[in-house]
Amino acid sequence: MYRIAVVGAGGVGGFFGGRLALLPDVDVIFLLRKGEHADAIMSNGLSVDSEACTPFHVHLKVALRAEDIGPCDAVIVCVKAYSLEAIAPTLKPLMRATDSPTLVLPLLNGISAPKILTSALGAQHCVGGLCKVFAWISKPGVITQRGSNHDITFGELDGSASARVDRLAAVLTRAGIPHLVPAPEAGGVQTAIWEKFGAIVALSGVGAATRATLGEILAEPRTLALFQQVLLEGWAVGTAHGATGLSEAKATKLVGYLRTLPGRGTASMQRDMMEGKISELHAQLGAMVESAQAKGVSTPAISLLYAALLPQERAAEVRAATSSASSGSGRGSGSGTDGAGNLSGRELLCVSDVSRRNGPVTAPRR
Numbered sequence: 001m002y003r004i005a006v007v008g009a010g011g012v013g014g015f016f017g018g019r020l021a022l023l024p025d026v027d028v029i030f031l032l033r034k035g036e037h038a039d040a041i042m043s044n045g046l047s048v049d050s051e052a053c054t055p056f057h058v059h060l061k062v063a064l065r066a067e068d069i070g071p072c073d074a075v076i077v078c079v080k081a082y083s084l085e086a087i088a089p090t091l092k093p094l095m096r097a098t099d100s101p102t103l104v105l106p107l108l109n110g111i112s113a114p115k116i117l118t119s120a121l122g123a124q125h126c127v128g129g130l131c132k133v134f135a136w137i138s139k140p141g142v143i144t145q146r147g148s149n150h151d152i153t154f155g156e157l158d159g160s161a162s163a164r165v166d167r168l169a170a171v172l173t174r175a176g177i178p179h180l181v182p183a184p185e186a187g188g189v190q191t192a193i194w195e196k197f198g199a200i201v202a203l204s205g206v207g208a209a210t211r212a213t214l215g216e217i218l219a220e221p222r223t224l225a226l227f228q229q230v231l232l233e234g235w236a237v238g239t240a241h242g243a244t245g246l247s248e249a250k251a252t253k254l255v256g257y258l259r260t261l262p263g264r265g266t267a268s269m270q271r272d273m274m275e276g277k278i279s280e281l282h283a284q285l286g287a288m289v290e291s292a293q294a295k296g297v298s299t300p301a302i303s304l305l306y307a308a309l310l311p312q313e314r315a316a317e318v319r320a321a322t323s324s325a326s327s328g329s330g331r332g333s334g335s336g337t338d339g340a341g342n343l344s345g346r347e348l349l350c351v352s353d354v355s356r357r358n359g360p361v362t363a364p365r366r
Helices: 011-021 036-044 081-094 113-121 163-174 188-210 214-219 221-240 248-258 268-274 281-295 300-327
Strands: 002-007 026-031 046-050 056-058 061-063 074-077 103-106 128-139 142-155
Touching (some): 002 081, 002 163, 011 026, 011 046, 011 128, 011 142, 036 061, 074 081, 074 163, 081 113, 081 281, 103 113, 103 128, 103 163, 128 188, 142 163, 142 188, 188 214, 188 221, 188 281, 188 300, 214 221, 214 248, 221 248, 221 281, 221 300, 268 281, 268 300
Parallel strands (some): 002 026, 026 061, 046 142, 074 103
Antiparallel strands (some): 046 056
16 A cells, blocks of 8 residues: 655645545654644544635644654655654654655755655655645644645656656646646746746745735735846846746746736745744745845845844744743744745645654544
8 A cells, every 4th residue: 555654744745645645545644743633633534625625624644753653655755845854754653765766756845855855765766846826824734725836846856757756646636736847848846946936036036025915916016016026037037057947937937827826925934924933034035135145146035035034033943942942842933834836825724743742643533
């Protein structure tokens, strides 16, 4: 039986993993951190209220440690970018050391995930990936998904075809999850990652600075012009790093696509900053600025937004450190949730890290 571990059960992990868990011949186990959401799932199962598919309720297998799951065929990682470096080494028990290495698919914001996972787990395991979905935790044990977008793009990092990618693609097909494996002549998954990274940096950066929703950004000409400038700067960085086809014409097409999405959408980085939580500012805008400097690409708008938002992030880091020191556990405010981005900017909450406590895998009830 094909085995999948899903790391995180928030908007992204809960929606896609829940869909996969409905398949009777696929063994899906969620790796979660102990908390209200995980408690609700273990007690009552996961409910998904969706516009893209028929709403459903499913009882899940849940573990609190990777050791309680063991080797899998695929691992889908849905965590905050700032959590990944600490989490990645804890996933080693999920890896299969054979001629058919475990496929590790990151569905989170930024461009660093493949490098981090490769360093922690080995280059033979990691593929590239991204997703587009408008989903979030509406209350413990419940995921809400809105809009028609709910797809995954993934593939081998070198653009080659592989049996393991084909096998996961077949499973996604049976689960009714739209997906794309980009062809090498289209730039492969690396171009797709840079295309989305530029878009999410623009939405996160402009949204966090203005506190505006997607619809409000698109409706104000000057703010839209800033969004487009940030987008094109980010895509210029991607082009310098080998991405192809990231043109002004594509940017215009993207804005048209964004106009079809729910106007109330916001980026998780923006929401985290508005709530005073640690955000993905460094993993998004900071990483883009660093990547630009590495290739000598000018990014004045991105650099300005990053500098303007830094004081808020530093203050959140201080609050989190103070909270952690006083409680003696975990990261501070906001660390118990996680997400894995989408072009609409609604990369809402997934579990951010893996508990080190012992815990059994709960039996599935369908």
